[in-house]
Amino acid sequence: MSEEIYENCDGFSGKKIYKINKIETMDINDQIYNNERPIVPRKKDGVGDQHSVSCQWWKRYSGAAAGCLGLLCVLLLAGIIGLFLYQRNQLTSSNTLTEERDQLQTCGNNLTEERDQLQTSNNTPNEERDQLQTSDNTLTKERNQLQTRYNTLTKERDKLQTRYNTLTKERDQLQTRYNILTKERDQLQKETERLKQSLVEKVCPRGWKKLGSRCYYVSTEKKSWEESRQDCRYRGADLVVIKNQEQQTFVNWLCGVKNYVWIGLTDSVSEGTWKWVDYTTLTTKYWNSKEPNGGRAENCVYFYLLVLVKYIQYITIQMYNTL
Secondary structure (H helix, E strand, O other): OEEEEEEEEOOOOOOEEEEEEEEOOOOOOHHHHHOOOOOOOOOOOOHHHHHHHHHHHHHHHHHHHHHHHHHHHHHHHHHHHHHHHHHHHHHHHHHHHHHHHHHHHHHHHHHHHHHHHHHHHHHHHHHHHHHHHHHHHHHHHHHHHHHHHHHHHHHHHHHHHHHHHHHHHHHHHHHHHHHHHHHHHHHHHHHHHHHHHHHHOOOOOOOOEEEOOEEEEEOOOOOOHHHHHHHHHHOOEEEOOOOOHHHHHHHHHHHOOOOEEEEEEEOOOOOOOOEEOOOOEOOOOOOOOOOOOOOOOOOEEEEEOOOOOOOOOEEEEEEEEOO
16 A cells, blocks of 8 residues: 655645545455465475465565554654644734735835925925025125224224324323423523513613513604604614503503504504504504594504694604613
């Protein structure tokens, strides 16, 4: 008896169906198993003995073959069962992997959509980044320009500061020199006043009157303003210059009862501009507010004590500087 194994594969389901068909064969030797007889000892050289030994060997061989075949069947059955279990596990794993693959595919699609959304969202920051980069470049350029201008202004400021320091130093030196000169001037003025006082203490020439550090002379001659001034210069003096009220009072006192006297004031150089003979401009007046008026072709100044007179007598007042 022998066994054959046939394999049937189902391509749709992926399952394998195994069929075991038993084929029974009849052999002439089956009669040996069915009709066993006791072995009769025979002679070694006889035909009967040979036939008995042959039957025994064949029986032993058939039993061993049947045992091996049974063992192989058991092993084959175990292999088939193991293979079936393995295939079932593989199928279960395949289904699980398929589900996981589908889930992963779904997740992949979702991630793809999210990626596209993120890509779209990322484009906007990229554009903003580019704009900010452009703005940053512009601001950097402006900053560099301002830095250059700042450096230039700083250099100019330093130059001006240096010049200022130099001028300040020169000013301080000039101030110091000015203070020294002022002090020297004050000392010289004091010395001059002292010398003037010492000279004043001397007696004025005969016929002259003294006021302070000056001597005054009243001429009794009648002359014009120009002639009177020439006479004063001839005497080493000039027509009187009235700069304060004290001189005005003194001149009035010198004139006495004289009607008119010439003083050192004229506008002959520039009509309407009155100047003293020492070339100073008239600023303070000690007579009527409308005088001098320069009327009737008047270019010289005189003052009077008596208004109602029949004849004008010209009397000059001369100042003699004792210095």
